[in-house]
Amino acid sequence: MCGIIGYIGEKKASDFLIEGLKRLEYRGYDSCGIATADSGKLSLRRVSGRVGFLEEAVEKKPINGAVGIAHTRWATHGIPSEDNAHPHTDCAGEIVLVHNGIIENYAELKEKLLVAGHKFKSETDTEVVIHLIEDKIKSSNPPFSTSEVENGGFESVFFAAFKKAIADIEGSFALAVIWSKCPDIILSARLHSPLVVGIGKDENFVASDVSAFLKFTRKVVFLEDGEIALVRKNSIEYFDFAGKAIEKNSVDIKWDSSMAEKGGYKHFMLKEIHEQAESVENTIRGRLLPLEKDILKKEIGLDFKDIKSLSHVQIVACGTAYHAGLVAKYIFENFKIPTYVDFASEFSDRSKIIDKNTFLIAISQSGETADTLCAVREAKESGAKVLAITNTVGSSLTREADYVFYTHCGPEIGVASTKAFLGQLSAIYVLAIHFAVMLNKISYIEAEKYVKELIKIPRFVKELLSRSDEIKKVADKYSDYEHFLFISRYVNFPIALEGALKIKEIAYVHAEGYAAGEMKHGPIAIIEKNMPVICIATNSKVIKLLAGNIEEAMARGAKIIAIVDEESKKHIKASEIIEVPKTLEMLSPLLNTIPLQIFAYYIALNKKCDIDKPRNLAKSVTVR
Numbered sequence: 001m002c003g004i005i006g007y008i009g010e011k012k013a014s015d016f017l018i019e020g021l022k023r024l025e026y027r028g029y030d031s032c033g034i035a036t037a038d039s040g041k042l043s044l045r046r047v048s049g050r051v052g053f054l055e056e057a058v059e060k061k062p063i064n065g066a067v068g069i070a071h072t073r074w075a076t077h078g079i080p081s082e083d084n085a086h087p088h089t090d091c092a093g094e095i096v097l098v099h100n101g102i103i104e105n106y107a108e109l110k111e112k113l114l115v116a117g118h119k120f121k122s123e124t125d126t127e128v129v130i131h132l133i134e135d136k137i138k139s140s141n142p143p144f145s146t147s148e149v150e151n152g153g154f155e156s157v158f159f160a161a162f163k164k165a166i167a168d169i170e171g172s173f174a175l176a177v178i179w180s181k182c183p184d185i186i187l188s189a190r191l192h193s194p195l196v197v198g199i200g201k202d203e204n205f206v207a208s209d210v211s212a213f214l215k216f217t218r219k220v221v222f223l224e225d226g227e228i229a230l231v232r233k234n235s236i237e238y239f240d241f242a243g244k245a246i247e248k249n250s251v252d253i254k255w256d257s258s259m260a261e262k263g264g265y266k267h268f269m270l271k272e273i274h275e276q277a278e279s280v281e282n283t284i285r286g287r288l289l290p291l292e293k294d295i296l297k298k299e300i301g302l303d304f305k306d307i308k309s310l311s312h313v314q315i316v317a318c319g320t321a322y323h324a325g326l327v328a329k330y331i332f333e334n335f336k337i338p339t340y341v342d343f344a345s346e347f348s349d350r351s352k353i354i355d356k357n358t359f360l361i362a363i364s365q366s367g368e369t370a371d372t373l374c375a376v377r378e379a380k381e382s383g384a385k386v387l388a389i390t391n392t393v394g395s396s397l398t399r400e401a402d403y404v405f406y407t408h409c410g411p412e413i414g415v416a417s418t419k420a421f422l423g424q425l426s427a428i429y430v431l432a433i434h435f436a437v438m439l440n441k442i443s444y445i446e447a448e449k450y451v452k453e454l455i456k457i458p459r460f461v462k463e464l465l466s467r468s469d470e471i472k473k474v475a476d477k478y479s480d481y482e483h484f485l486f487i488s489r490y491v492n493f494p495i496a497l498e499g500a501l502k503i504k505e506i507a508y509v510h511a512e513g514y515a516a517g518e519m520k521h522g523p524i525a526i527i528e529k530n531m532p533v534i535c536i537a538t539n540s541k542v543i544k545l546l547a548g549n550i551e552e553a554m555a556r557g558a559k560i561i562a563i564v565d566e567e568s569k570k571h572i573k574a575s576e577i578i579e580v581p582k583t584l585e586m587l588s589p590l591l592n593t594i595p596l597q598i599f600a601y602y603i604a605l606n607k608k609c610d611i612d613k614p615r616n617l618a619k620s621v622t623v624r
Contacts, residue, residue, distance in 0.1 A: 001358070002086070002100040003027035004195075005212045006069040006176040006186045009203025009233045013068035014058055017152070018206070020212035021051045021072050026183045026413050027100075027208060028074025028618045031085035035096040036065030037183040042096055046085040066233070067183055068174065069176045071098035074618040077106070078123030088127045090134035094180045099126040100208055101172035101193040109168065125171075129593070132168060133177065136161035136522050143332050147367075154182040157229065162187045163243050166228075172370065176206050186231040186256045189241070194368050194396060196598045197221040197229050197236060199250055204231050209392075210253050211411055218253045250543035269414035269506070269609045273597050277461040279419040280590065282408040288451050291444060302403045310359040311339035314384070316375040317363035318621065320417040320501065324363055324389075324424040326494035327589050331428060334491075334586055335436035344371035347378065351520035356383035361431070364388070365412060365420040367395025369621050376400050389427045391420050404429065414612045416505045418597050421498070422461075425590055429454055453584050457591070460581040464594050466590050471595050473622050474561060474576045475602035478532050482509050485523060485558075486596075487516040488536035495536050495589050499596035506614050507604035516549040529557030538580060538588045539567040547571045563595050 003024025005018040013036045016227050021032055033046030043063035047053040050070060071086035078084035086095045103109070106125035109132060114120070118131040138304070140157050140367070158179050166175070172192035178185075188195060188206045198205035198213040198220050205213040206229060208617045210220050221236070223229060227246065228239040238248045287299050296302040313332050315325035325341040332339040342350050344362075360379045364372045367390035376386050377400065388401035391409050398404045407423030433450050436442045478484075484503060486496040487488035492517045500513035514523050527533065533553045550560055552571060562574035565582040580591045604611050 001073055002098075003208045003210070003212065004069065004074045004086075004098040004100050004176055004206070006098075006178075006188065006206040006231070007203065008067040008186050009182075009200065010066055010205065013065050014063050016213070016216065017068050017070035018055050018058065019215065020205075020207060021054070021070050023211045023214075024072050025051055025613070026209060026618070028072050029613055030073055030080035031082065032070070032072040033085045034063070034068060034070040035087040035089075035178070036063050036068035037178050037180050038063075038065030040180050040183065042089065042093060042178075042180050044087060044089065044483065045150065046078055046082050046087070048082045048085065057568075065163075065183075067178055067186065068097065069098045069178055069186065077102070077601075084122045084124050086126060088092040088122060088130045089125065090130050092134070095130055095134055095137075095177065096175045097126070097130040097175060099129060100174040101191075103128060103169055103173065104171035105169070106171075129165060129169065129173070129175065132165040132179075133161050136164045142590070155185060155306070158182045158185070158187065162189070163241065166191070168243060173622065174208060176228050179544055187228065188223070188231065189228045191225050192370070192373070192396065195223045195229075196394065196497070197223065197231065199236065203233055204236060206231055208243070214253060219250050220253055220394075221248045222249045224399060225396070253393075254587045266605075267414065267601075269416055269418060269611050270601055272412055272414050272419045273594070273601065274465055275410070276419045276422045276594065277458040277465065279407070279409040279423045280461060281401050281458040283423045284430055284454060287430050288433070288454065289315045291434060292354075296434050300387075300403050300405050302387065304438060306359065307435055309357055311355075312340060312359070313404060314350075314354060314358050314360045314379070315339065315341045315363065316344040316360065316372055316379075317341075318344050318369055318371055319482055320421050320498060321363040321365060321369075321424060322373075323494045323498040323501070324428060325361075327425060327491060328361070328428040330491040330494075331432045331586060332435070335432055336441045337432070337435060337439065344369065344375040347371075347375040354379050354382040354384045356384070358384040360386045362386060362388050362397060362401065363390075363424050364395075364397050365391045365417055365424070367392040367397035369397075371621070373397060373400060375479055376564070378592060387431075389424055391423060392412040415614055416502060416600075416611075416616050421593065422590060425593075426454075429587065429590075450584065450586070453587055457583065457587065460583060460591055461594065464580055464591060467597050469579055471598040472602045474578060475599045476606060477576070478561070479603050479606035481532050481533060483526070484509065484511040485527065485531065485533045485547075485553075486511060486513040486536075487517045487519060487533060487549060488542055489549075491540045491586055492536040492538070492540070492589055492592055495592050495596065496534075498593055499534060499536070502597055502600035503603060505617065506600055506611050507607055507609055508615070509603070516546055519549055520552065524552065524556065527553055527556040527558050531558050532561055533558040534561045534599070535563070535572075535574070536592045536596075537562045537568050537572050538565045538585070538592055539582060540585050540588075543568050543571050547573075550574070563592055
C-alpha cells in the first residue's frame with residue numbers, strides 16, 4: 001500500500017516528483033524516496049518519515065535530471081527505515097525501481113538471486129524485482145554490449161528484461177523503473193495494483209492515481225491488469241505482458257486539483273465532513289426518478305433481468321464500507337429482499353454458497369481494496385453478477401464488476417472515511433428503492449415516499465453541519481476520557497459501530513459499538529461512574545426499548561450523550577443532547593453518522609492527534 005509517481009520531460013523532474021508525493025501521502029507515509037537519471041548517472045535520496053523530510057533533503061542536496069521516479073511507503077515487508085524506503089537499486093546502482101503491492105514469491109526469488117551473487121540492502125520484498133531485472137539484463141541472449149548504444153539496443157534489452165522479470169513475479173504490483181543506460185524511457189506495469197499514465201505536452205507521468213499529477217494534466221490512461229506502458233517524454237506505447245502492442249484510449253478527468261486542497265479547514269477530514277451535503281446530492285442526482293428499470297440502465301448499465309432473477313443480495317466490504325453494508329442489510333430487508341453481509345477478508349467460505357442467482361454488491365471507496373477484489377473474483381467464478389459501489393473512476397473494482405455505481409464524492413484525502421461513507425449509504429438507498437419497485441416488493445406510491453424524503457437529506461445535512469459548534473462543545477467536555485461505549489438498535493446499530501471506529505481511528509481511544517439490546521449480555525459490566533455512553537436514539541419503532549437501555553446505563557453511573565430528533569427527545573433522558581433533523585427511520589443513518597464524525601474529530605483535535613494521517617493506517621488497503 002504505497003504511492004508511486006514517475007516523470008519524464010524537459011524540466012527538472014524532482015520538482016514534479018516531490019509535488020506528486022505530497023498528493024500521494026495518504027497512501028502511505030512511513031518513508032519515502034526519489035531517484036533521477038542525468039548524464040548516464042542515477043541520483044537517489046531516501047528518508048524515513050514523511051515527504052517533508054525528503055523535500056528538505058533534496059533542498060540541501062539538489063538532484064538533476066529530467067526523468068525520475070518517487071515513492072511514499074506503507075510498510076508491508078521490513079520496518080519503516082531509510083534502507084527499506086523506495087526507490088531500490090540493483091547491485092551496480094544503474095537501475096532503480098518503485099513498487100506498490102506485494103511480491104508473494106519474493107523469498108524463493110531472493111534465494112535464487114543470492115546464489116547468483118546479488119547483494120541485497122533491504123528487508124523488502126520489492127528489492128527482488130530490481131535484482132531480477134538486473135539478472136535478466138545480464139543473461140540477455142545475445143548478451144548486450146556497449147556497442148548496442150549506437151543502434152538503440154539498450155531500450156530493447158531493457159524492455160525484454162523487464163518483461164521477463166514480471167513474468168517471474170507472483171503477487172500484486174504497480175512498477176515504475178528507469179535505467180541510467182536508457183534514460184529516455186520509464187517502464188511501468190501493473191497487476192492487481194492501481195497505475196495510471198498522465199499525458200502532458202513534452203512531458204508524461206505515471207502514478208498510483210491521478211491526484212499525483214492532476215495539477216499538470218487532466219488527460220489520463222488507466223492501465224489494466226497485465227499491461228505495460230513504455231513512457232517517453234513525447235510518446236507512450238502500451239503492451240500486454242507478452243510484449244504485444246495494444247491500443248489504449250485516454251480520458252479527461254473532470255475534477256481539478258483544487259478539490260484536493262483543504263479549502264481553509266484545519267484538516268482534510270473536517271473539510272470532507274462539511275462536503276457531505278454535496279456528496280449525498282451528487283450521488284442521488286439523476287438516479288432516483290423515474291422509478292423504473294430504464295433509469296438504472298441509463299445511469300449504471302444495470303440490466304433488469306439480473307435483478308429479477310436474484311435470490312438474495314450478498315454484500316462484501318471492509319472497514320467503514322462494511323458498516324455501510326450492514327446498514328444496507330436493514331434497508332434491503334425492510335423491502336423484503338434477503339441480504340447477507342460479510343467482511344471481504346472473511347468471505348472465502350461464504351463464496352461456496354454463491355451461485356448465478358446471487359447479486360453481489362462490493363463496496364470500496366478506492367476500488368482497490370485487495371480483500372474486496374479477491375471476494376469479487378471468487379463470487380464471479382461462482383456465476384454471481386457483481387455491482388460495485390465506489391468513488392474512484394478507473395479503479396480495479398470498476399473493471400472487475402459487471403455494473404458500477406459511482407458515488408461522485410470527489411477525492412477523499414483524510415484516511416478516516418467520512419463523505420465517502422455517506423456517498424456509499426446514499427447509493428445503497430437508491431439501489432434498494434429501485435430494486436424494491438422492480439421486484440414488486442413495495443408500491444410505486446410507497447417508493448415515492450422514500451424518494452421525496454431522500455431528496456431532502458442534503459438540506460438536512462447542511463442544517464446539521466451549521467450546528468457543528470454545539471457538537472464541539474460536547475466533545476470538549478469528554479476529550480480526556482479514554483473509554484467510550486456507542487449503542488443503538490435496528491438500522492442505527494451499524495452507525496454505533498461506525499462511531500466507535502471513527503474515535504478509535506483518529507483519537508486513539510478505546511471505544512466499543514454494540515446493539516443496545518446486547519448490553520445486558522456482557523458490555524454492561526464495563527460501565528462505571530461517569531463513563532460516556534453515546535446513544536443514537538432518533539425516532540424508531542424500538543425507541544421505548546432503547547430508552548430502557550439508556551436507563552440501565554444511567555443506573556450504573558454512565559454519562560449519556562444522546563443523538564435525538566424532535567420526536568424521540570420526548571422519550572430520552574441524557575446528560576447531553578445532540579439534536580438532528582427528523583426524517584424517516586430507514587433514512588436516519590445518513591444524518592446520525594455526522595454528529596459522531598464531528599465528535600470524534602474534536603476529541604482527536606483536543607488530543608493533538610494527527611487527524612488526516614492516523615498512525616498505523618493508510619487510505620487504501622491494496623494488500624491482503
